[in-house]
Amino acid sequence: MKCVLDNGTVLAQEVETARSFFKRLKGLMFRRSLDKNTALLLSPCVQIHTCFMRFAIDVLFLAEDGSVLYVKENMKPWRVSPIVCHAVQTLEFAGGTLKGRVKVGQRVDFK
Numbered sequence: 001m002k003c004v005l006d007n008g009t010v011l012a013q014e015v016e017t018a019r020s021f022f023k024r025l026k027g028l029m030f031r032r033s034l035d036k037n038t039a040l041l042l043s044p045c046v047q048i049h050t051c052f053m054r055f056a057i058d059v060l061f062l063a064e065d066g067s068v069l070y071v072k073e074n075m076k077p078w079r080v081s082p083i084v085c086h087a088v089q090t091l092e093f094a095g096g097t098l099k100g101r102v103k104v105g106q107r108v109d110f111k
Contacts, residue, residue, distance in 0.1 A: 003039050003091065006107040012039035012093065015110060019043055027092065028053055034094040041110075045090040046083050053077040056095030061087040066107045073098050 003012040014037060018024045024042045028034060029052040042048065048059060054077065061070040061084040070084045074095045091108065 001110050003041075004109050004111055005102065006109070009101060011091075011097070011102070011108070013037040015039050015041050015091075017041045017043070028057065030054075034092070036094050036097055038094075040092040041089055042092065043089040046085070046087045047081050048075075048090055048092070049080045050075055050077045051080075058093040058095055058098040060091040060093075060098075060102060060108065062089045062091065062108055064088045066109055068102060068104050068106050068108060071098065071102055071104060073100070 001015045002010055003015050004010050016038065018027060018040060024045060027042060028040060033055055050057065056074045056076045059072045059075055060068050063069050063086055069087050072081060
């Protein structure tokens with residue numbers, strides 16, 4: 001499954017999913033990196049942490065309809081995001097992937 005913005009920009013060619021409690025808890029912890037063409041979808045999710053991570057990530061918090069509620073680029077290890085009200089999913093990318101291309105209000109689709 002790929003992740004595409006409403007303007008047609010492909011953000012990730014592959015989307016891994018983490019829907020169980022333990023998969024969401026583990027997330028990207030202990031990995032050495034995340035491929036630039038891959039994203040991790042955490043669902044449900046209103047807040048994330050980067051404890052035990054080895055690299056920075058870019059993060060999108062999404063509403064039920066796929067609209068972007070909050071964007072955090074280059075979130076370094078050992079940080080905690082704010083709680084994003086109304087978020088139902090979070091997309092995590094390797095740091096530097098988004099490069100200012102995503103704005104709050106845009107919509108993300110999975111194809």
